[in-house]
Amino acid sequence: MSPSRVLVLNSGSSSVKYQLLDMRDGSRLATGLVERIGEQTSRLKHTCAAGGGTREQNGPIADHEAALKAVADELERDGLGLDSPELAAIGHRVVHGGMFFTEPTVIDDAVLTEIERLIPVAPLHNPANLTGIRTARALRPDLPQVAVFDTAFHTTMPEAAARYAIDPKVADRYRIRRYGFHGTSHAYVSRETARLLGKAPEEVNVIVLHLGNGASASAVRGGRCVDTSMGLTPLEGLVMGTRSGDLDPAVIFHLARVGGMSMDEIDTLLNKGSGLFGLCGDNDMREIRRRIDEGDEQAKLAFDIYIHRLKKYIGAYCAVLGRVDAVAFTAGVGENAAPVREAAVAGLEGLGLAVDPEANAVRADGPRLISPTGARVAVAVVPTDEELEIAEQTYALVGSKPGSNHGGADE
Incomplete structure (x- = not known):
């Protein structure tokens, strides 16, 4: 054997x-x-x-x-x-x-x-x-x-999604483009979402929301990533536990010129002192929800900013995909925080999105639908399994052609 x-x-x-x-x-x-x-x-x-x-x-x-x-x-x-x-x-x-x-x-x-x-x-x-x-x-x-x-799943993005609007010569010299991260999770969850719907990955368009301390969104068309929220680094995109996500680049110049901060200080601020933690002093969604229930306005503002950014990406990726079959929530917050899922799709009924309150409140281990019966767009909770994805990709490679190198080089 x-x-x-x-x-x-x-x-x-x-x-x-x-x-x-x-x-x-x-x-x-x-x-x-x-x-x-x-x-x-x-x-x-x-x-x-x-x-x-x-x-x-x-x-x-x-x-x-x-x-x-x-x-x-x-x-x-x-x-x-x-x-x-x-x-x-x-x-x-x-x-x-x-x-x-x-x-x-x-x-x-x-x-x-x-x-x-x-x-x-x-x-x-x-x-x-x-x-x-x-x-x-x-x-x-x-x-x-x-x-x-982590970046491999996102290399299928078209140039229009992957390129930033800066001088291409400068971008190429310094490798500046959107790479995306959490790729093993997005690959696994998009595939499992298709399975949950009883379809092949090639038949399904999915928005995957990987919401943990680090958070990212992806638009997956027919099993291939066509856009994702993280960029050159994992700093871009959604509001995260300690990362700012999207930010006017001029904020960095302002902090350096007016605030007198060094590049290292700004880097630390945006990566470790921002996001939910920077807004309210907590990056644990359970603690933030507890504080909200007790009437804490700062925690509520942090939550509202988090949700606002999330809604913007859901709407943007509906536009990118044209047709959306499912929105899948995954990772620590996505799998366990029912209030986040409810708030993220609230008001998006015009896009075919809604959650069933009772289904959303259920705690379960496996993939499940939380949208109302007959909803135009399925809303799902799909636990991620990055380790299994890594193991399966590893075993498929060494099992098929031991010792071979399947890396693709296009630079």
């Missing part, structure tokens, strides 16, 4: 999330998180599905190499070690693939060089992704390792 397991690694600047999946049925054999890497208060939380329960380690983990070795040890304790002949590949989430990587790609030295070359457009993400890849390759140099890119 050929190897059927895939280990998915998501390496952040100070964390590593991981899942080991059996691709015969998509089941999780083990999941875990290493956080606060490089600190004295590091923590590893590991769960084994087959009766191993959950174990936790607390104490300093010096770097990503130590973190991945600790993960390997935990998997070994459960008989799921990295040296298992059943392990087919390791799949890595990589945030930015530019226009070079349009599909999942088997990692070699040339791929690493290109990911490194993209660091200037993803300085917060690609370095951590690279560290995880290099460490994993050192632990299993013989094993196929695959990069799955």
